[in-house]
Amino acid sequence: MERGRGALGPALELVHTGRAPTRAVLTTELGVTRATAGAVAAELEALGLIQVDPRPVAAGSQGRPSHRLSIAPRGPVVLAAQIHADGYRAALVGLGGRMVATAPGCMDVPADPAHIIDAVVEAGAALLRESGRRCLGAGLAVPSAVAEPEGTALNPLHLSWPVGAPVRELFDEALAKSGVLGPDASPVPGVTGNDVNLAALAEHRHGAGRGARHLLCVATGHRGVGGALVLDGRLHSGSSGLALEVGHLTVNPAGLPCHCGSRGCLDVETDPLAFLTAAGRAPGPAVSLLQQARDLLRSEYDDPSVRAAAELIVDRLGLGLAGLVNILNPDRILLGGLHRELLEADPERLRAVVADRSLWGRSGGVPILPCTLDFNSLIGAAEAAWQPVLDDPLALLG
Amino acid sequence: MERGRGALGPALELVHTGRAPTRAVLTTELGVTRATAGAVAAELEALGLIQVDPRPVAAGSQGRPSHRLSIAPRGPVVLAAQIHADGYRAALVGLGGRMVATAPGCMDVPADPAHIIDAVVEAGAALLRESGRRCLGAGLAVPSAVAEPEGTALNPLHLSWPVGAPVRELFDEALAKSGVLGPDASPVPGVTGNDVNLAALAEHRHGAGRGARHLLCVATGHRGVGGALVLDGRLHSGSSGLALEVGHLTVNPAGLPCHCGSRGCLDVETDPLAFLTAAGRAPGPAVSLLQQARDLLRSEYDDPSVRAAAELIVDRLGLGLAGLVNILNPDRILLGGLHRELLEADPERLRAVVADRSLWGRSGGVPILPCTLDFNSLIGAAEAAWQPVLDDPLALLG
DNA sequence: TGACTTTGTGCCGACGCTAAACAAAATACG
DNA sequence: CGTATTTTGTTTAGCGTCGGCACAAAGTCA
Structure with missing residues (x-):
């Protein structure tokens, strides 16, 4: 009983990247039986992540038409944030790389990293309150190499930030402060990375790099x-x-x-x-x-x-x-x-x-x-934020 | 029943690289229960790959002493071959990167790739007949980039070979010809690669790169x-x-x-x-x-x-x-x-x-x-040949 | 010698899958 | 127009693999 737990992550990733439009192709892509694929889809639907549209997909071939799998329209989102030379942007991004809400880009940038990170997180948090969606993660893209595992910005050249600014720490603190909370009132885990790196991830999942x-x-x-x-x-x-x-x-x-x-x-x-x-x-x-x-x-x-x-x-x-x-x-x-x-x-x-x-x-x-997404670091930050969910949906939602 | 199938490969790799001297550390390294680790070790012993030495390992700490895990002394081997500017070498290599038998290096090199590959494989096959060991794979290192998936040598600069010589094909043919046969009389799968690449693999498994x-x-x-x-x-x-x-x-x-x-x-x-x-x-x-x-x-x-x-x-x-x-x-x-x-x-x-x-x-x-193995491409070729066994021991031995 | 610590093993149950039979919904064809 | 065919979805049974647990074994420590 309770079929299809191990395949949950791979299945979600297939739907997320648009490579599994129906349960039938999900079956072949996962290399499991129809029974398992069906159970996986049901489980993902129960988690509120995807949707099984009962209207059959436009047939054209023989056999019983398959139902369409799609991202749940009002499912959970992640908070995506980007800081660049001219200001910052914040957005909510759903599965499938879909922008759900966008904050107007802000151009008056405080020089202090703590203030600007607080500001961009607060902008995202406002979007979140407005939308009423559940938030499963948060990602921040910065125009600098980010050292691992410290999470410090090593060359924030365009930002007049101090070298070694602890961006990951600041992001996590800002998330905790602004009430972007998970189900059990714990702050969502923040992911911080270089903007070009994250943009490349977005291109790979949803753009010309697929x-x-x-x-x-x-x-x-x-x-x-x-x-x-x-x-x-x-x-x-x-x-x-x-x-x-x-x-x-x-x-x-x-x-x-x-x-x-x-x-x-x-x-x-x-x-x-x-x-x-x-x-x-x-x-x-x-x-x-x-x-x-x-x-x-x-x-x-x-x-x-x-x-x-x-x-x-x-x-x-x-x-x-x-x-x-x-x-x-x-x-x-x-x-x-x-x-x-x-x-x-x-x-x-x-x-x-x-x-x-x-x-x-x-x-x-x-x-x-x-590139086809114009190196969209926002979607890339969202992609990185979604990764834990894609790796193990039950860990955050079960 | 029959516990420990999924963990079979990782477990063998741990013993192979010397990171699991006892079942106790195998348990912690694999992150499984003692029961599973014991079953895995028993299975690997039944396959003739490893040995559980009943003499307790030198204690020194409290508790029941653990038995020692080691590579089976007369277990299967792989055929390793290397071609270099001055000639060729062949050897049999067991698990753990141990040289079991070595053919004297040959220095009179025919210019024709087919002939030299035939010669080095025959040298290895002779070692194999002599030893009476079972052979589970074969690897060849050449001083050239090897194109994937064609298996052709793109820059055999020191060998006066034609650019694009089909080394993988020649190696596979030589293996089939010289009777290096698997259990079901099928030729063992050959792996062909660049010598520096393979040497790096050897250093990573058994040398300074561990x-x-x-x-x-x-x-x-x-x-x-x-x-x-x-x-x-x-x-x-x-x-x-x-x-x-x-x-x-x-x-x-x-x-x-x-x-x-x-x-x-x-x-x-x-x-x-x-x-x-x-x-x-x-x-x-x-x-x-x-x-x-x-x-x-x-x-x-x-x-x-x-x-x-x-x-x-x-x-x-x-x-x-x-x-x-x-x-x-x-x-x-x-x-x-x-x-x-x-x-x-x-x-x-x-x-x-x-x-x-x-x-x-x-x-x-x-x-x-x-480096500590002197960039030993022979051991590297063996390492690559062992890889399928490490990935899934049952596929070749079950 | 007895308590303690650590390792090895047998048994049971839970979980996650396959296999197979059946049901459903379309197309193909007479 | 009705039946056969094809493909998809669902139900049920069963099996393999692993964790949990209890117990046994083999050493050290006091």
Whole structure:
């Protein structure tokens, strides 16, 4: 009796990522009998996580039509929070990566990490009270490497935070303070991570990275370049959370000095500022560097100097990606931020450079694709927050 | 009834790696009850894989003394084979990484991959007939990247083999031909891999890498530099077997041209030839480059020019390792071949360079250690061959 | 020698699954 | 239009694997 406990987590993950639209495919995907799959679905429905729609799914093939499995429309959510250079965002995210509620982005940012984390958690908590939903976890994305197991921010460059700010601790405290409580009045467990890492997780679950075994993501936002690696569905953040700090690969030996002590690093040679400089444009203070670079690329790509600058940056980026391909041998690469724009402006050039400069580029070539969720760190933070539920639904809900 | 089937594989792995000397610690390591651990041990003993020594282990603490668990002395073996620049080696390896029998290394190497693979397998098969042991698998290490899933050698640089030689196919054919047969007269499954990768696996199971979560290995033998990564006990060879081709990291922007098209690659800047050249010695034809470099380092380290050459190579190697640390964030690094000798000659210098040039070197610093099995690819090949048995002992023996 | 501590084993029950038979709901075909 | 076929869902029985528990065994400690 009580069939289907061990398969509960994998089953929920299949529904969550949209790979199990019906109980029939759930059966085959899990490799269990129909009886077990049915029991699993019933259990997940009883937990309020999924919904079995009795209306048969549009048939078209022979046999009895299967009922549709979907995420429960008013099921539990997680609190997702993101802090970036210009402010913060908060949202509630349900299973399936669906945004349930979003707080208006706030732009006046207190410099103190404790205050801004309190503020973003409070914004999320307000959404939560408003919605009346149950909250099963919380995730925070910050633009910095987060050391494991300490949970401290090691390079919050865009935030004027102190190096080593204890972000995980602050997040947990803020969650406890603002009454984001679990069923037994205990604060929900907080997950804190680097924004690019978390965004890569989101792309892997719900975006262009779906189905990749070894997914490499590289993105540039304002300054610097971030990387992330998802191996067999799990974020690889190294033994102390510092993996994929790809910004200091050398891509231009005679290039600009970098704060790391070397020169010509990917960080300073392919970010929006490097592009603007290469195009001979002085960056203005009005909008973000990414926005200025994006505008320039979109509106003046005909201008030879802009085009030449784009090609120069693409060549450098390709060199860096080739180095990463030689080391990591991913089966898919996603680009975000300005790198994505550059890829879309001239996909063939980047692919050719990577194939030419990586050792085994000829033998197939890695697909290089633009991200589809715009490197949404909010959904990524939610994804990380959902992970404990996906791993063992009964532990938090039984 | 028949307790302890699911835990059979993990239990065997614990005994295999020497982490379960008694049933008592097996109980705690597996996280099961004493009853289950006892049943697991009995099952493994019935399969002829391990031995329960009734003589109590030397006590010293209170309570009933535990019986000793050990590898069955005349249990099954795997066939391990290695092909290198100067010839080939074959051996039988039991559980626990113990060499059971070794064929004398052969030095007259036919250029044709099919012939040499036939020869090394036949040497192993002869050992097997001699020993009368049961053979449960076979592994082959080759000095080349092996593409997945094709099983072809992509850069057999030291062997004058054709690029793309189908080594896995040839190995499987040779196994079938030479009568290395399983219980049901089917040929044992062959595993083929890169020698540095397999050696890293051996170091992780039985050498200096034991217990590391993210183990990075770097070694240089004759020409070029090889790398390998073991993540959570599993070899990471990328999506197509080509990961950790670390030889083409740039460590000297103004350095020597490399066949990859760039210049100053780790491959050409830190191998034995680079060291000999930097020391102003012309390489002789008598012994291998590695041997010449090793001799020079050991006997003339007082000579200022030799010392300066060593420091130069160490600095370049440190730069490459720092780059890898930034990307992979391992919790241990092992060095082999000449790199190991250089580390042992001046451990502090290399560690200082890596700490200085990696982003988070200050925050702890990665332990950099010499390998202890001398990067034994034979044991590594055996380790890979044992893996299916460790994963599910009953599948092959039940 | 007797108390205590730790290890090994036999028995039972709970849990989680498969297998198999049956029921239900569509399409395919005469 | 009705029956056969195909596929899906559900019920029941049964079995394998593990935890819990009681008891036995084998040492140390006082």
